[in-house]
Structure formats: C-alpha cells, structure tokens
Ligand SMILES: O=P(O)(O)OC[C@H]1O[C@H](O[C@H]2O[C@H](CO)[C@@H](O)[C@H](O)[C@H]2O)[C@H](O)[C@@H](O)[C@@H]1O
C-alpha cells in the first residue's frame with residue numbers, strides 16, 4: 001500500500017489542506033526563529049513530476065520552502081489590473097512624472113513584497129505618439145510596471161462604459177442602466193465588444209512578458225475575459241482571478257445580457273477569489289443556475305475540469321501606517337489638526353465620490369443627529385474626504401452635484417460665522433496627511449451601500465492605537481464580516497439608525513472603546529495585505545498541482561484513426577451503443593440550458609441515420625443499442641435498422657430482423673418488483689412539489705429528473721427524497737437507488753447494463769450461431785457510474801498485451817448464472833423458447849479480443865472506468881460517420 005511508504009507527514013501532504021497547513025507551519029517556525037522567511041522558488045512547482053504524486057511531489061512542494069537552492073528564489077508574479085499603481089503625468093515630449101494612484105486595490109498590493117512582482121496595467125492617460133509611449137514605458141519599467149496603451153475611444157467604451165456604467169453598478173446591486181432608446185442598447189453591444197478588445201490587449205501584453213513558471217494574477221471586474229484569453233494562448237499558464245467588488249446574487253447577475261460569456265471566461269482561471277464567502281457563494285450559484293454547471297464545495301466543475309473558488313479577504317500593510325505615525329511630518333500634522341479642532345469631536349469619512357459609498361446617506365444621518373442633538377452642534381465636525389473618481393461617467397457627475405447641494409444646505413442650516421459642521425473636500429490626500437487625519441479622528445463613518453471590502457475602515461483602525469476611536473461601519477461592506485465585532489454595524493439606508501449610532505459612538509465610555517478597538521486592531525494587524533497575496537498565490541500553485549493530478553486520472557480522448565484501423569482489420573465486430581446523450585442531438589448550447597421538451601422526447605440524431613444504417617448492414621458487424629429507455633422508444637427510433645435493441649438497461653431484448661422482432665425479457669426470473677407502486681407515490685409527490693421536474697415510469701425502473709428545476713432546490717428535494725426512500729418504502733426491498741447528476745433512478749437490485757450484457761451476448765451468440773469469434777468490441781455511451789460495469793465487462797480477463805485470447809465468456813456465464821431468456825408476456829412463445837442460449841455450441845471462440853481491439857468510450861463524462869473519452873454526441877456522430885465511410889471504402893477495394 002502506498003500509504004505504508006509514507007511517513008505520517010507525507011500522508012497529510014497528499015491533501016490540499018495538508019500541504020497548505022504544512023507550508024504555513026514552516027513559515028511560522030522560520031519567523032519565530034528570527035530568521036527571514038525563506039524565499040521560495042515556487043515556480044519550480046510547475047515542473048513537479050505528477051507521476052510521483054502524492055508520495056513525493058507533495059514533499060517536493062514543501063521541500064522547496066525548506067531548502068531554497070540559491071537560484072533566483074522569489075516567484076515571479078504578474079499582477080494584471082486595469083490601473084497601474086502609478087498614474088502618469090506628461091511633462092514634455094519624452095518626459096513623464098509618476099504619481100501613486102489612490103484606491104483600495106493599489107493600497108493592498110503595495111503591501112505585497114513576498115514576490116518578484118511586475119504590474120501590468122493602464123497608466124490612466126492616452127499616449128497617441130510613439131515617442132511618448134517609449135518614454136513612458138521606460139519610466140514605468142523603473143517601477144516594475146508595464147503599460148497597456150488604451151486609446152481614448154477604447155477607454156470611453158470599455159472603462160467608462162462597460163466597466164463603470166454597467167458592471168460596477170450591477171455588481172453593487174444598483175441594477176443595469178434603464179435603456180429608453182434602441183441606440184443605447186446598441187451602445188451596450190459596442191461597449192461589450194470594446195471590453196473584450198481591451199481584455200485582449202491586456203492579454204497580449206501579458207503574453208509578451210510571460211515566462212514559464214510565472215503566476216499571473218488578474219484583478220477585478222475590468223478583466224473578466226483575461227483568464228480565457230490567457231489560457232487560449234497557453235493552457236499551462238497558472239492563472240488566478242480576484243474580484244475586489246461584491247459578486248451579486250445570481251438573480252442580479254442573470255439580468256446582464258452577457259452574463260454567460262463573462263462567467264465562462266472567468267471559469268477558465270485555475271483559481272477564482274473573492275473577499276467574502278458570500279460573494280464566492282453567489283458566483284458558484286450563478287454558474288450552477290445560469291450555466292447549469294455543477295457547484296461543489298471546492299468550486300465549479302465543468303466536464304471534469306474544476307475551477308477552484310474561495311474567499312481571500314484582503315488586508316492592509318498595517319505596519320506601514322503605524323510607522324507613518326512616527327514620522328515627524330505626520331506628528332506635526334497631527335498637532336496642527338488637534339489645535340484646529342480643539343474642543344470638537346472629529347468624525348471622518350474617506351471615500352471615492354462614488355454612489356456605492358453612501359455619501360448622501362451619511363450626510364443626511366449626520367444632519368438628523370444634529371437636529372436631534374443640538375447640544376453637539378458646535379462640538380462635533382464631520383470631515384468628508386470625497387476623492388473624485390470616474391469623472392467622465394454622467395452618474396458620477398450627478399452625484400457630485402447632489403452631494404455639494406446637501407452639504408451646502410446643512411452647513412447653511414447649522415453653521416455659524418466661525419464654524420461649519422461639515423468640511424467637505426473634493427480631492428485626495430497624500431499618505432502622510434491621510435494618516436494624520438485617521439489618527440486624530442474620534443469616530444470614523446463608513447456607510448457604503450455595498451463595498452467589496454473597504455480598506456478605509458482597516459486603515460482607520462491601524463492608526464488608532466493611541467486614540468481608540470469608534471468605527472461605525474455599514475453591514476454591506478465586506479469589512480463588516482471581519483470588523484463586525486468591534487465596530488458599530490449599521491444599515492446605511494436607515495438614516496435614523498445611523499444617527500443613533502453616531503450618538504452611541506460619541507458618548508461611548510472609554511472602557512468599551514478600548515475593548516472594541518482591541519478586537520479590530522488585532523484583526524487588522526494579523527490579516528495583512530502581504531498574507532492575503534501569499535495565501536492566494538500558494539493556493540493557486542497548489543490548485544495547479546491538484547489539477548494535474550486530476551488530469552492524470554482522466555482517460556485520453558479516443559483516437560479515431562486508431563479505432564477505425566482496428567475495426568477494419570478485424571473479422572467480426574460488436575458495437576454497443578448507448579442512446580440518450582450518445583446518439584441524440586445536443587440540447588444544451590453554451591450559455592443556455594437545453595430544451596426540456598426536446599430532451600424528454602428522445603430522437604436519434606438525424607446525421608446518424610446514414611452511417612448507422614451502413615454499419616448495421618455489414619454482416620460482420622453486430623450493433624446493439626443498449627439503453628435505459630423503454631421498448632417503444634427504441635422501436636420508434638431504431639426499428640428500421642438491422643440491429644439488436646436492449647431496452648430498460650438490457651432487461652428487454654430484441655433483434656430487428658424480420659421474423660425475429662418480438663421482445664423477449666432477459667430479466668432474472670425472480671426479480672422482485674413489489675416496491676414499484678410505493679416508490680411511484682414518492683416520486684409523484686416530489687414531482688408535484690418541484691417545478692419543472694418530471695418522472696418516468698418504465699417497467700423495471702422509475703426515474704425522477706430535475707435537470708430543469710432550480711438546481712439548489714432540486715438538490716435539496718433529491719436529498720429529502722432519498723432520505724424518505726431509504727427509511728420508508730425501500731428500506732426492506734431489494735432495490736438500488738442510482739443518483740445521476742440531476743436524476744434519481746430506482747431499480748431492482750442487480751439491474752445494470754453490465755449484468756445485462758452478459759445475457760444479451762448469450763442471446764446474440766445463440767441467435768446468430770456465430771462461427772467467427774468477435775475480435776473487435778467498441779462500447780460507447782453516456783452511462784451512470786453503476787452502468788459502467790458494461791465497460792469493465794470485457795476488461796478483467798483481457799490478456800496481456802499482444803496475446804490473442806479465445807474465450808467463451810458469454811456462453812459460460814450464461815450457463816453459470818443467467819437464466820435462459822424468457823419471452824415477454826406478449827411475445828411469441830414458440831420463438832422465445834427456441835431462443836435459449838446453447839452454451840455447448842457457442843462456447844468456442846466467441847470472443848477473441850486482443851487488448852488493442854477493445855475500445856470502451858465514455859461520452860461527456862470524465863470520471864469513468866472507460867478507456868477513452870468523447871466530449872459529446874457530436875463527437876459520436878463524427879466517429880460513426882468516419883467509421884462507416886472507412887468501412888465502405890475498405891470493402892469496395
Ligand atoms: O481605479 P478606479 O476606477 O478609480 O477605482 C478605484 C478602485 O476601486 C475599487 O476598489 C475595490 O477594491 C478594494 C480593495 O480590494 C475594496 O476594498 C473596495 O471595496 C473595492 O471597491 C475597484 O475594485 C478597483 O479596481 C479600483 O482600482
């Protein structure tokens with residue numbers, strides 16, 4: 001057993017959590033030793049030999065943390081964000097000055113020092129000329145920044161338009177802009193195209209700078225197509241995507257016309273991160289409800305490929321703020337501010353002037369507080385720093401006027417000749433000035449209507465270790481989840497509640513302030529920006545390793561030429577084909593779940609008629625359609641072909657040949673079906689209560705299908721149904737419950753396609769009186785896990801490579817286990833009795849299979865026992881067309 005080879009540690013390391021825990025432990029130990037954190041060349045993980053996994057590869061992963069080998073040790077991190085951390089200002093034809101940009105993302109990533117980071121983004125200016133571009137590129141290179149040059153039109157359509165007028169409000173629950181003219185709908189389309197184009201431009205720059213082993217970390221709603229474009233360029237690139245805003249409920253996201261394209265593009269990343277579990281949950285549920293994909297506790301799964309989805313709450317570089325407070329300039333500033341506001345309590349708001357920040361609501365709550373507490377009028381001041389942002393977007397222009405109007409009115413109402421209650425600044429402050437302001441504040445007021453995280457609240461806490469001021473924090477900011485215990489949480493839409501919170505904060509006893517501050521300070525200083533980036537990147541590295549492991553377990557795609565070549569060289573072939581999702585047309589189209597009516601009425605793919613007929617006509621090829629469908633469905637679809645039909649998972653069998661058409665049953669004699677009625681009641685009950693679910697009753701099985709129901713509700717209903725079945729009607733019956741991805745099927749015990757094929761073969765062999773052994777078998781289907789025994793039916797006794805093998809398995813087994821086939825009650829008894837297998841006659845050389853002449857092929861499933869894969873029924877169409885054509889050409893020569 002492999003476990004015996006491992007020590008306890010490496011067993012733990014074979015799991016993701018195990019590896020990440022170990023890495024954490026090592027880092028912690030190193031920090032406690034006083035030694036510096038070993039720098040990691042995690043880039044070498046991309047060369048981990050996955051064949052050795054899990055015994056050694058997990059250990060290698062950790063070893064690299066333990067034993068850096070002297071090579072360049074920091075992993076290269078390409079941070080790709082719309083905005084560079086610096087904004088460029090042109091000073092001359094070829095000279096530029098760079099200023100640090102304001103905003104949470106920039107502040108957070110400035111704190112990341114663990115990696116050899118390059119930043120790729122837009123410098124915030126239009127540079128039309130080559131001289132300017134060259135000079136700016138050189139200036140930025142010194143700051144390890146790489147520019148993406150976007151022209152004015154693209155910026156207008158992509159940044160002001162699609163990003164800030166559509167995605168930003170939507171992700172913050174402000175809805176889509178109301179379109180009142182067709183022209184605006186057209187501009188929506190052109191903005192979406194510009195968005196894709198801009199994302200492609202970012203991808204081109206990343207591709208030009210990418211080196212093997214780099215981690216590419218894409219940021220925010222501006223770059224949702226970037227993971228897709230990067231993976232199209234190089235599928236091996238490690239790509240993570242992080243959203244800094246909330247991800248809204250799927251009910252909001254589904255209103256967006258390009259909802260599916262955006263989700264699918266993001267899902268191409270290896271790891272998708274959000275600030276909070278809620279946002280991650282909403283994303284997963286958008287993928288399940290809108291795309292119909294499978295949500296798992298790990299993330300989102302699509303055809304065996306997992307995109308890991310998790311929460312990584314951002315932090316700040318708290319020490320940078322604390323150090324700043326020691327600087328003489330800042331101390332001086334603090335002193336001045338204290339003198340200036342002496343005798344008044346200072347309340348502070350620091351926000352970009354954005355509708356999501358709830359600035360009007362904040363000011364109105366302050367007005368209400370003053371109205372209700374005239375005593376405070378000359379004893380408190382609200383300093384509101386409103387940093388101008390996205391000033392080209394009309395909604396932001398409207399907001400600026402609205403806020404000015406409210407501030408003017410309130411200052412007019414409560415101001416005196418010497419003092420006003422609100423100091424409103426339409427500009428940003430530099431870092432030292434901001435730190436000083438945080439330090440002198442008594443109450444910070446964050447009233448965001450929605451906010452991904454809100455770093456201002458963290459920064460305030462970091463600067464308050466001597467003052468222990470109070471934080472009033474909106475419950476709709478991501479930060480409420482981490483600082484909720486220490487802050488006073490408010491609903492910013494409830495002006496009365498916010499006014500009461502101001503009152504509570506201004507009158508809070510020192511002891512309570514101390515307790516609340518301690519709690520928040522502890523959090524802010526231990527959950528830093530640096531840690532945030534480390535966690536994200538380690539998880540990304542690990543996700544890639546895990547994905548390699550998964551891929552290793554996924555069978556390869558079927559090589560058509562190989563299968564066709566073997567087919568042509570063989571003398572007698574057996575083709576076993578499933579029906580549903582194998583020989584039917586695809587009903588799911590990208591971005592939309594299929595058509596329920598179409599799917600309920602199974603129809604042979606029209607393009608299969610010709611190739612199937614031609615294959616069936618070949619006297620050396622036996623075609624069997626083996627399906628869960630009932631007999632009438634198979635009759636209708638395949639009655640005119642020369643083949644064998646095995647309905648209800650092989651419980652009924654017939655040949656379509658003239659004179660032999662009657663169905664016979666291969667059902668084991670004493671199959672107990674007493675449970676059917678009570679199970680039917682249960683399925684009916686759940687169908688009535690689960691919109692868009694349906695159930696089918698066949699003779700030997702019952703199926704409940706909830707593919708088209710709400711996926712979460714469907715899953716809950718299925719869970720309840722199973723619980724009820726197990727404890728109720730089937731608790732003492734011999735039945736199997738088979739769970740599909742969105743179905744529950746109840747069958748008599750032992751009814752599987754693999755069990756049936758045994759008896760079917762006996763029948764076929766007998767009826768055909770085969771003289772030539774079958775030397776080619778291909779079994780193609782989209783089968784439940786339980787029915788996959790049909791693939792393995794031929795496997796266990798396969799000979800070692802290249803050794804011919806003769807056996808009489810079908811007839812032998814028929815002799816040992818299976819009762820002779822019985823006629824169906826309606827069948828012609830005479831012909832049925834003559835259909836009994838005669839093992840003695842058919843034993844010789846029934847199967848003469850070399851390993852290379854056996855092809856088990858799973859369609860649209862990657863977790864399978866089959867040897868090969870096909871993606872969907874379109875692939876089956878191509879395969880059978882090519883096979884039929886090749887066979888026709890071969891036989892004509
Ligand atoms: O670059 P701008 O368009 O001027 O906007 C500035 C940034 O605003 C957003 O910040 C978000 O990120 C913060 C850090 O994760 C988070 O605390 C805050 O809640 C978010 O609103 C935006 O997501 C960034 O891309 C912008 O750069």
Ligand SMILES: O=c1ccn([C@@H]2O[C@H](COP(=O)(O)OP(=O)(O)O)[C@@H](O)[C@H]2O)c(=O)[nH]1
Nearest residue numbers: 102103104105107352387428429454455456
């Ligand atoms: O005059 C200012 C006002 C704010 N900020 C910074 O802007 C960021 C705002 O981040 P937050 O997460 O609160 O909101 P965002 O603006 O990203 O939505 C914080 O790091 C502030 O320090 C700044 O640099 N100068």
